Amino acid sequence: MRGRWPLAFWLGLFGLTWLLSAFSFQLSKTLDARWLLKYPKQWELPLEGAIKSFLDWLVEDANFGLFTFRDLTRAIAAVVEMPYQILRDLLIEGFSSGIGDAAVQIAPSLSWIAVITCATAIGHYARDWKLGALVGGCFLYLAVFGQWESAMITLSSVLVAVPIGAVGGLLLGIAAYRTPWFDRMMRPFLDLMQTVPVFAYLVPILILFGFGPVAALVATVIYAMPPMVRITVLALRGVPEEVIEAGRMAGCTRRQLMWKVLVPSATPSLMVGVNQVIMLTLNMVIIASMIGAGGLGFDVLAALRRLDIGGGIEAGLAIVVMAIALDRASQAFAERSQRARLSGNLVRRHPWSTTVFVVIAATLALGLVLPGVQSYPDRLTLTTGPFWGEAMKWINVNFFDTFEAIKVVILNWLLLPVKKFFGGIPWAWGILVMGLIAGRIGGWKLGLLAALLMGFIAATGLWPKAMVTIYLCGVSVLIATLIGIPLGIWAAERPGAGRVILGLMDTLQTLPSFVYLIPVVMLFRVGDFSAMVAVVLYALAPAVRYAAHGLRSVPEALIEAGTMSGCTRSQLLWRIKLPMAAPHLLLGLNQTIMLALSMLVITALVGTRDLGQEVYIALAKAQAGPGVVAGLSVAFIAIVADRIFNALAEGQKRRLGL
Missing domain, CATH: 1.10.3720.10 (MetI-like)
Structure with missing residues (x-):
């Protein structure tokens, strides 16, 4: 049964997490035990100072006998x-000889x-x-x-x-x-x-x-x-x-x-x-x-x-x-x-x-x-x-109210409730639940790894920032998947549309990540919503590509058998193609999460208050310790997600006999 979770179980798990969070809040007030909600400062690992000391030693004192690290x-x-x-x-x-004003161009x-x-x-x-x-x-x-x-x-x-x-x-x-x-x-x-x-x-x-x-x-x-x-x-x-x-x-x-x-x-x-x-x-x-x-x-x-x-x-x-x-x-x-x-x-x-x-x-x-x-x-x-500047100004003047209405609806009905849910998860229950999820999907080793990596995040004092990162990543990946999989299905079912859609995905993948921020900021200002839009655009391509590839990889014999059995086009899609393409869909979801996490660090420039902001602040101040610790926290979230979705994909392959 490992990896086969009915929808009711997922809903029950989230409900249990919410109840545990509420219970922890009440218990911490009753017993005056704030450590149930916030990881105690005195328990935090002194990693930032250790990393700084190690780099200082490398630069100043490290000697390998014949040469120093600086050499x-x-x-x-x-x-x-x-x-x-x-x-x-x-x-x-051009090639020149000499230095500064005395330089003479040779070629x-x-x-x-x-x-x-x-x-x-x-x-x-x-x-x-x-x-x-x-x-x-x-x-x-x-x-x-x-x-x-x-x-x-x-x-x-x-x-x-x-x-x-x-x-x-x-x-x-x-x-x-x-x-x-x-x-x-x-x-x-x-x-x-x-x-x-x-x-x-x-x-x-x-x-x-x-x-x-x-x-x-x-x-x-x-x-x-x-x-x-x-x-x-x-x-x-x-x-x-x-x-x-x-x-x-x-x-x-x-x-x-x-x-x-x-x-x-x-x-x-x-x-x-x-x-x-x-x-x-x-x-x-x-x-x-x-x-x-x-x-x-x-x-x-x-x-x-x-x-x-x-x-x-x-x-x-x-x-x-x-x-x-x-x-x-x-x-x-x-x-x-x-x-x-x-x-x-x-x-x-x-x-x-x-x-x-x-x-x-x-x-x-x-x-x-x-x-x-x-x-x-x-x-x-x-x-x-000037054309792009005027075009953006025209869009702002004529569609500001529309964009603002969309932004307010998504903020009030999606982003803020999800942020409140994740922000209220106490560190202890979060580690426990993540370990249970990973263990159920991939076995006790994966469960232990997930619990240890999430425990590292708590022990660095970055649990609240990590929850904001997970919330933004989760919402962005959800929207990218809801948009990407239908587009992938359309691309696979309609070759003409597929050329246009996959060509658009090529363009989105070649755009540098920073480029997304400029029009997004101009249209939606700074904040979580702008970050979410940029992440969705950046992480959309894998969801589309894997969905299209998965559907095209379904053996022709199975489609022929379904057609001979009298299946309609819709039944072929929902009962044969999509179940057989499920491993590809899960791998696409995995890649979407990886791209979303990498983009979230860059969206720190537009006002998010997550682990990406910690990394960017460390870069601005040239502080290696905080930057490396926050970066490792993002990496550990990515590794846990990668292992879980790979285990889901492998389990689905086994069930399909692939």
């Missing part, structure tokens, strides 16, 4: 900074024409002319709309962070594939890296590496690497056994088997991991701008701070355009098959390489006499900033 961070910084500065010189600043940077030609060539090489035109058009957009310099700074960061994240993730994934104990050891670290809010480890990185682009690149690599590790392990394990046996029969050594058989066979899946690294890197550019990354991320953040709706959307759209170009190109490389080599001379064998070389040489020469060839002319620059 190690400086070496890492030098390794990262060198290619980053070379790429900046190549793409935007200019690549012209905007040369960069666009390179982008077009990469798109065509990856697939065809259509992709080449799309990628080249995206980069042309950056020049025409005045985002070129910031975009090239961001591209420099991406071109450094992605190879480090992809190669590092590949090597760690290979080690985990070869060594089971290393795989088991890596899993909790990967869970933490993917669930701890980015803001939480920006402070330690800031302390260890200082303010600037190097610290931002290190944070970006840490954020973007975990998916590559996981996908590498899955891809290598997915290589057919007969392929591996063929390699062994051919006399391959262990090293040859890995690099000449396994890795080439898993390349399409590995390229999906590279695609994920690219998208996470671009999602990180705004957050990394807080510690000195610069580029488009800084432009969005600066616009958000001064509520410049036009400038923020324009810079955000530039990130989206770059994301689309890099995403489509990396996907094309993942699907690309080997092409036959052309015969003939060098130009015939490598037409695009020759074209790019000629364009670079020609633009370097022409740029000396025609500045418009080197840098896009300012007089030809277009801007959409």
Whole structure:
């Protein structure tokens, strides 16, 4: 019966929680035992001071014999900074000799024409002319709309962070594939890296590496690497056994088997991991701008701070355009098959390489006499900033009353009652109930893990903030699911609508998380409602995608059997397709929760009073201890939710015989 809970049991559980909360309140008043409601201050774990002391020791005193920890961070910084500065010189600043006013330019940077030609060539090489035109058009957009310099700074960061994240993730994934104990050891670290809010480890990185682009690149690599590790392990394990046996029969050594058989066979899946690294890197550019990354991320953040709706959307759209170009190109490389080599001379064998070389040489020469060839002319620059600003102003003037009415209804009838319920849960009963839920679904080990992780949150004194986080996440995920699953069903049942809906989900997934805050704040002001709207928009895509994928994955034989039995279209959906797609729906719900929690930390900028606010305040004050503790609390909530919904999905698969 584990994992099979009727609706009555869930309602009874929530009712019991409410009664226990009311009973605890009365009991605490009667016995003057406030500890029943609020975790006693003297029982709290002194983690913040311990983390600060540990970081101080690392920076000041840690010595490994041949080198200090400071020497190690400086070496890492030098390794990262060198290619980053070379790429900046190549793409935007030009190469120079000397320092400050005495610097003399040796060679200019690549012209905007040369960069666009390179982008077009990469798109065509990856697939065809259509992709080449799309990628080249995206980069042309950056020049025409005045985002070129910031975009090239961001591209420099991406071109450094992605190879480090992809190669590092590949090597760690290979080690985990070869060594089971290393795989088991890596899993909790990967869970933490993917669930701890980015803001939480920006402070330690800031302390260890200082303010600037190097610290931002290190944070970006840490954020973007975990998916590559996981996908590498899955891809290598997915290589057919007969392929591996063929390699062994051919006399391959262990090293040859890995690099000449396994890795080439898993390349399409590995390229999906590279695609994920690219998208996470671009999602990180705004957050990394807080510690000195610069580029488009800084432009969005600066616009958000001064509520410049036009400038923020324009810079955000530039990130989206770059994301689309890099995403489509990396996907094309993942699907690309080997092409036959052309015969003939060098130009015939490598037409695009020759074209790019000629364009670079020609633009370097022409740029000396025609500045418009080197840098896009300012007089030809277009801007959409005023349009977006006026559009938002028009919406506010004409629809303010409507938006305000919707906001008031949802606040009074949904947000505030749920907030009151979760805010009234005493820490002891909350730990007990969470342990019971997890234990019932996944067994006693999961129940114990959930109780311990929730106990950690209580012991840090962050229980009230955690309850606000759970309430906001829960309401946002509920609304995203109620919207997302019907959209996913529509996309699966109607192919024409599916292309539009999934294309819209692509757009929502490529939008940086900060970009959602600008129009939301302009329309709904600050507060929990604005945070909820931003989280729903950001976390909607997995619910739609998993629902559509689950319905499309239902075996055709089952649908045929239902049709032969006389089922109507509606009966096929509700009695066959949706029950069979339930594991996918649960996994989509899991991913929706993960995205909602990551976005909630960012919505601290619009006035929420949850764990995200604690993390953001710690970053603003450069206090590593409070930031790490609050970040771990968010991560532990995410881990508990992830384990519970994975257990539900596995249980559903077993019941369906999948």
